[in-house]
Amino acid sequence: MYSQFVDTGSDRVLSSEELEGLERAFQERIDDEITIEPRDWMPEKYRETLVRQISQHAHSEIVGMLPEGNWITRAPNLRRKLILLAKVQDEAGHGLYLYSAAETLGVSREELIDALHAGKAKYSSIFNYPTPTWADIGCIGWLVDGAAIVNQIPLCRCSYGPYARAMVRVCKEESFHQRQGYEIMLDLCRGTDEQRRMAQDAFNRWWWPCLMMFGPADGASVHSQQSMAWKIKRHTNDDLRQRFIDQTVPQAEHLGLSIPDPDLKWNEEQGHYDYGEIDWNEFWQVLKGNGPCNRERLEARRNAYEDGAWVREAARVHAEKRARREREAA
Amino acid sequence: MKEWPLWEVFIRSKHGLAHKHVGSIHAADATMAVENARDVYTRRNEGASIWVVRSENIVSSAPGDKEILFDPSDDKVYRHPTFYEVPDEIENM
Numbered sequence: 017m018y019s020q021f022v023d024t025g026s027d028r029v030l031s032s033e034e035l036e037g038l039e040r041a042f043q044e045r046i047d048d049e050i051t052i053e054p055r056d057w058m059p060e061k062y063r064e065t066l067v068r069q070i071s072q073h074a075h076s077e078i079v080g081m082l083p084e085g086n087w088i089t090r091a092p093n094l095r096r097k098l099i100l101l102a103k104v105q106d107e108a109g110h111g112l113y114l115y116s117a118a119e120t121l122g123v124s125r126e127e128l129i130d131a132l133h134a135g136k137a138k139y140s141s142i143f144n145y146p147t148p149t150w151a152d153i154g155c156i157g158w159l160v161d162g163a164a165i166v167n168q169i170p171l172c173r174c175s176y177g178p179y180a181r182a183m184v185r186v187c188k189e190e191s192f193h194q195r196q197g198y199e200i201m202l203d204l205c206r207g208t209d210e211q212r213r214m215a216q217d218a219f220n221r222w223w224w225p226c227l228m229m230f231g232p233a234d235g236a237s238v239h240s241q242q243s244m245a246w247k248i249k250r251h252t253n254d255d256l257r258q259r260f261i262d263q264t265v266p267q268a269e270h271l272g273l274s275i276p277d278p279d280l281k282w283n284e285e286q287g288h289y290d291y292g293e294i295d296w297n298e299f300w301q302v303l304k305g306n307g308p309c310n311r312e313r314l315e316a317r318r319n320a321y322e323d324g325a326w327v328r329e330a331a332r333v334h335a336e337k338r339a340r341r342e343r344e345a346a
Numbered sequence: 347m348k349e350w351p352l353w354e355v356f357i358r359s360k361h362g363l364a365h366k367h368v369g370s371i372h373a374a375d376a377t378m379a380v381e382n383a384r385d386v387y388t389r390r391n392e393g394a395s396i397w398v399v400r401s402e403n404i405v406s407s408a409p410g411d412k413e414i415l416f417d418p419s420d421d422k423v424y425r426h427p428t429f430y431e432v433p434d435e436i437e438n439m
Contacts, residue, residue, distance in 0.1 A: 056409045105389065112386050116370040119352065125372060126349050182369070189390070328374075332350055335375035 022069045024242040025061040046247050051177040054120040062246055066176055067121050068137075069248060071128045074114035075139035079132075079313050081107045083147040084156060092150060099196050100153065106193065110186045117178040133318050141299060142229050144307030151204055151211075151218035157197015159219075159226045159264065165190050166260045167230065175247035198267065205271040212272070219268065220276040227291070228299040230257040261289050351400055353379040355387055358395035365397050373398075 091097035131137035171183040204215040231253040234240035243249035279292030350372040356365035373379035379398040
């Protein structure tokens with residue numbers, strides 16, 4: 017999802033009986049649901065996997081500010097503008113909680129950001145889609161943040177303490193994001209024919225990319241199994257995707273929107289919606305950097321970082337100078 | 347370029363409660379650390395007061411010393427009120 021494909025460096029998941037020494041004691045702690053804290057011993061691969069996942073998640077929050085930031089100056093009224101500003105500010109906060117959690121694993125903020133800017137670190141595919149209309153802002157809140165909630169609630173019980181605690185904080189704030197998005201959609205769907213068409217058009221464009229947010233089917237993936245054994249991850253991608261679909265379809269129906277999937281229908285026996293084939297080729301293309309806005313997003317991030325470099329430098333030099341003067345005066 | 351130093355952030359959520367660790371923040375100096383902590387950690391009335399301290403100045407116990415430090419209190423049940431017999435007739439004690 018916000019971290020859609022995380023390499024765990026594993027070829028096969030070993031059970032605690034097959035492990036020895038520290039690794040075995042570690043896995044037993046995990047099996048007993050004892051939270052791992054920054055200074056506890058941990059296998060190098062566990063640490064690296066977490067750095068990858070948490071930083072992907074952090075980058076997603078930060079890059080995720082761009083498609084919505086696009087509409088702050090064009091929000092239809094002052095109320096919407098205040099809400100959108102607060103929401104985008106929250107995303108910045110979420111990114112910072114997560115960078116802070118990643119830094120407890122012994123990586124520096126700068127390394128993480130450099131990896132993003134060099135195109136080495138990933139962020140969620142969803143933020144590489146454009147936001148041409150106001151209805152896109154409704155869809156991002158309702159669907160993208162809705163999908164994020166489905167993914168993030170289990171992460172509140174992740175085995176790594178700082179990540180889990182950051183997720184608790186994020187989840188508390190995320191619910192407002194989803195509701196404000198749904199409210200935008202409600203207003204449009206209760207509006208003129210043109211507004212309803214705009215809502216349907218945005219929904220058609222966001223539905224499939226939102227399903228891709230959960231990542232490829234991973235039941236058999238060794239990385240997914242390893243992440244689950246380490247209790248970084250609690251459910252498979254498909255389970256989470258199904259949960260999202262089941263809760264979202266009635267919300268779309270309430271708006272009077274039609275789901276852009278001819279194969280979507282309620283399966284009475286399973287108690288779930290069946291849905292059509294996801295275009296995984298599109299997903300991999302976007303993940304590889306060939307989505308509609310990949311280049312634009314990374315360029316905007318790089319520019320923001322480089323254009324702000326002199327401010328960071330000046331603040332640091334000023335603080336050092338003041339500290340030096342205080343020492344000399346003492 | 348050298349990064350701004352890292353600060354640990356502690357928030358008192360309301361008067362009468364202790365400050366609690368919430369995360370960390372980068373800032374060039376202490377004033378900026380308080381300002382950044384306010385923006386990042388108190389956007390919804392979570393705070394009545396903020397402490398920041400340079401992360402490098404935190405001294406902590408080692409995870410490996412857990413047993414040496416904390417096990418000795420395990421066998422001192424007499425430190426808890428439930429260890430003592432109170433006759434049923436005594437209602438408030």
